[in-house]
Amino acid sequence: MVIFFKSEVVSPPFTIYMGVDKHENEDLIKYGFPEDVWFHVDKLSSAHVYLRLHKDMSIDEIPSAVLEDCAQLVKANSIQGCKMNNVGVVYTPWANLKKTGDMAVGQVGFHRQKEVRTIKVEKKINEIVNRLNKTKEERQVDLKEEKDKRDRQEREDQKKLMKEEKKKEKLAMKQKQEQDELKHYTSLMQPDKMQSNKDVDSDASDDFM
Numbered sequence: 001m002v003i004f005f006k007s008e009v010v011s012p013p014f015t016i017y018m019g020v021d022k023h024e025n026e027d028l029i030k031y032g033f034p035e036d037v038w039f040h041v042d043k044l045s046s047a048h049v050y051l052r053l054h055k056d057m058s059i060d061e062i063p064s065a066v067l068e069d070c071a072q073l074v075k076a077n078s079i080q081g082c083k084m085n086n087v088g089v090v091y092t093p094w095a096n097l098k099k100t101g102d103m104a105v106g107q108v109g110f111h112r113q114k115e116v117r118t119i120k121v122e123k124k125i126n127e128i129v130n131r132l133n134k135t136k137e138e139r140q141v142d143l144k145e146e147k148d149k150r151d152r153q154e155r156e157d158q159k160k161l162m163k164e165e166k167k168k169e170k171l172a173m174k175q176k177q178e179q180d181e182l183k184h185y186t187s188l189m190q191p192d193k194m195q196s197n198k199d200v201d202s203d204a205s206d207d208f209m
Contacts, residue, residue: 042088046078
């Protein structure tokens with residue numbers, strides 16, 4: 001079961017989601033999307049919250065209001081963190097999450113520490129949490145199938161892109177060839193390289209004389 005929220009503080013809105021328990025979180029770690037950003041309370045137990053970025057958006061382009069929504073949601077879903085002030089929240093691209101066999105269920109590390117960001121949440125803001133909870137929706141999701149479906153679409157998009165690139169290359173080559181032929185034809189038509197029938201006849205008359 002996956003819980004979905006809508007961050008509607010900007011337009012278009014963003015989708016935020018998290019697993020209902022640590023086992024669901026394991027699947028989210030395993031079957032996340034490259035455009036997902038993972039959020040967690042630093043050094044404390046909390047929900048694993050994911051933000052789905054818009055197409056071609058980087059982690060550093062997340063609107064501050066959306067970032068605050070995610071941080072507040074993580075804090076509110078931390079048994080210890082929800083009672084504390086000035087809580088640190090870490091976030092990083094899904095692709096940077098590292099999971100090894102010796103880690104406990106729900107535990108995760110990072111491939112590159114430099115890709116991990118940290119923000120401070122001074123206190124819980126009930127207005128934000130309540131607003132997000134009004135959009136809350138629980139759905140049964142086959143995460144593996146969703147990931148496979150997304151990967152298939154990505155491959156199809158790549159194939160289309162490559163086909164378009166090849167088409168553009170062929171068109172560019174054809175245009176270059178036509179331009180080269182035109183330049184060659186134009187050089188042949190230059191006056192100093194041309195002879196008229198009169199010139200030919202005159203040359204022939206001189207030879208005859």
